[in-house]
Amino acid sequence: MNSTHAALQHELDQQSFWKGLSLFDWVWAIIVLLGTGYAYASYSSLMDGYEKGILVSTGVSLVVLGWNWKGIRVLSLAVFLLSIFGVSRYVNGLADAEVDFFLRFLVSSQSAIMWMSALYVLATVTYFIAFFARSEYSGKVASAMTWSATTMGLVGLMVRWRESYLIGLDVGHIPVSNLYEVFILFSIITALLYLFYERRYQTRMLGGFVLLVISAAVAFLLWYAFDRDAADIQPLVPALQSYWMKIHVPANFVGYGAFALAAMVAMAYLVRANAEQKQSNGIAMTLPTLDILDDLMYKSIALGFAFFTLATILGALWAAEAWGGYWSWDPKETWALIVWLNYAAWLHMRLTKGWRGKPMAIWAIVGLFITLFAFLGVNMFLSGLHSYGEL
């Protein structure tokens, strides 16, 4: 009797959330909060309420994220240190990027982004080697490469942010304002989402599939940068000078990233489903089971849908300020609606009609093409009010 009580007490104590936190968790929280506090104390005089709010909530989210996902800690610290290093190497202005060794080969935004690009492509190849050779070691290397690529991508964006201010105080802005910058964002977010599920489901077999989209994005990015000189930092046109942009764009890209992840998982699903049909025993059977793939596909579409809803609404609020109406049936807006309706229909089919399996996987892949059109095609083929990112 008493032993039961004691056991219960012990159990309740052990499982309590706060007590479950390790020493490292606390160290993490303290580091982040100290950093946030320092930033607040030093710069709050330069910030408005909105910016202070963002700073504080970023700090808190980072603590919680780090508690739930250890990988984020190393990533944040690496990004932080490298970015600070990169920014500190700029002493005499932008021209330092050509002269300073570290800037030139590592941490100027251009170099960091080249590192990111190279690492993502290498990671893709390595993931496929891991997949075909069934090599666990290669899988680990591929993961490490993906983490490093993500780090370099984030460093690239951070340093670019600073570089924009070096061009001119009035030119400086957060780097989410043109197609080049958002493509980097897209790669990073997709990779992070993937890495999250990689740990969650303890499988690296999907890496090659997901990184394939990222490699495609990188290929586009490089083409865009070299062929169209898109890597230059441009000042913001008046319509883009808005707070809404800073949250609308990242929210959108969580959506796009999640949809891309879902489509690539769907591809893996089709591969495995085919193998099962043929009762093969090949490599395809090392992929996670259909149940897991299906679940993962649903989860990332749900995540994407939630963020895409948020992003579209933020976009509408922004439009209300910039264009005089929350909805103008501008092609970009309209295509966002189409993407949204498409995934709404997908979710309904799954949740209320219980559709599963191949048709849903194919639909998720088609969904990516619709998304791609909304993301790129509209800028290329249709004209409208969305002024950034013309090809």
Place this chain on the structure above:
Amino acid sequence: MNNQPSTPIAPPAPRTSALWLKFLGSMNLAITLLVALSVAAIIGTVLQQNQPYTDYIIKFGPFWFDVFNQIGLYDVYSSSWFLFILFFLVLSTSTCIYRNAPNMLREMREYRQNIQLKTLENYLNTHSWVLLQSVEDIQHVVQKILPHNGYSARLKEGDGYVLISGMKGGASRLGYILTHVAIVLICIGGLIDGNAILKAREMLGQVVPETRNIAASDVPQISRLGFNNQSFRGSVSIPEGRQTDVLFLNYKDGYLVQELPFSVEVKDFRIEHYESGQPKSFESDLVVYDERLSVPIEETISVNHPLIYDGYSIYQASFSDGGSELDMLAWPLAGANKLPQKVKTKVGDEFQMNVLNEPWVLEASNFRLFNINPSDNPEKKFENAGPSVQFKMRNKMGEAKEFLNYMVPVERDGAYYYLSGVRGSPAEEFRYLYVPVDDKGGIDRFMAYLHALGDEELLQRIATEQNFIGATLPTKNTAQLNEAMIRLVGLFVKNGMDGVIEQVEKNAPAEKLDEVSKLYVRVLQQMLGAVYVDVLIKEGVDVSLGVDETKAEFFDAASAAIGAMGRYGSPVYFQLSSFVHHQASGLQIAKAPGKNLVYPGCAMLILGVFLMFYAPQQRLWAWLEQADEGVKFVLAGHAIRNKLDFSKQFKQIQAQFERVLNG
């Protein structure tokens, strides 16, 4: 036994209203509507909406233009069929809420305490123990462990058993309701702010769009909308220092005039530029006058920072010229008249003029103070090409070409030119005439050269002076030869080198074509050169040692420009000499009362979607009953969503019990 034949009982016929309800609330209809809406939306993006009707006629031809017009393809989003789809979506979603919400609300609060042991044992997630502890003790443990895992719990003492039912994530059902109510609110709000009401009034004949280009005050009552029009979005261009109390709404192939209960003055309009020359901000200083206000409101608006007054939102939308005053020199392009005519006009005005005994109308349509163009210079992305004026020259037949003239010379490959663009219609790109600048930085030498080429006497003299030795033109004597020379020059000025070649092709025998045209070109060059040297001499240039390189380059450029003059299409070249810049600010003024439904709807939608996905409903039950060997404890769980995650969670909870009770 009864042997009576049993009367077959038909199932009671469902009432029509029930059938309708079923149809409207069906998922198939919902998905069909979602897909239909997407397709309609795609059409609207592929075909550019609300363009001038003439553009569509050009694109599709009169027949298809009419067909497409009938089915509303030029304004898909306010066509009746599109509104019909939206309307059905509202109806269907409402029905769906009506049918599901009561259940969901109940389910949110219900702990399912009537569940049977059998059901529990059949669930996917279930585990049973036989334990030695007392029922009370186990019950105590359950009541601690369930809340510890986030479940709220209810106890029921049944006949020989105790059932503890736990539930978590009831809010996901609320999420469903929020999401779907939000859809209804947003659609209704959108319908209010769209132009459905206006369309209805138009169909009833209460409003007719105005298609003529006339002053707002002359627009008849039938094309005017009063203060009672609750939702609209229109635009108006206000020159600095002026005010307006009306707006223009583009409607079909015309417009409507919307009256405002106040007037807006634009005191000043400003464009700021980045160092690179790209625009940085557009701002207008506004004053709002309203009888209801004791003091007028003064405020500065800019892009992304509108002024909200009395439910009306006033936005900085665009800018244009507000009637800049222009002083221009009109240089005649034909004949020997050297003196330019002074012309004073204003952007937006028409200026009648007489050139070479023909009436022409100059219609200045735009003036720009800056022209920020992509730069050829790799160091700089953009360059400011300075002020420009855009205008049309209309001849007596009413035909016009459009021109774009730059005020200051621009550099190209080291030399400077006056640029004048010309095009036949707005659909074309401008093609540019490059008029070279002389040593003094002016246009005079070019004009002197051009006029010299139109001066027959002069040409006669020069042709005589020139000794065209070796010229084997197919003519017999000098007089004829000179005549031919002058004709050749005339031809060149009128139609360019192409005209000369054409002439050769007409006259020369085919086998000698090449030879003859080379000859013509050489002779023409010689003649042009001689005229040019004459112009230089008259200017006072010493040519005894020949012509220097710049002057030679000038000759080439000037001759090329004159060769292109035939296609220029204006009898004069306008040189902008001075201007007074007046700007106009393009405002958009909107009233959107539907916002009051749409914005709360958006908030509900976000909340609802996150609740639905991230607060999945999960249930646990603990069934305790006294058995022979001890207490039978059945733990079972059920979730409708995220079953994989739930199974994992169930295993963890099961393990907790295992440790506490069997540990």
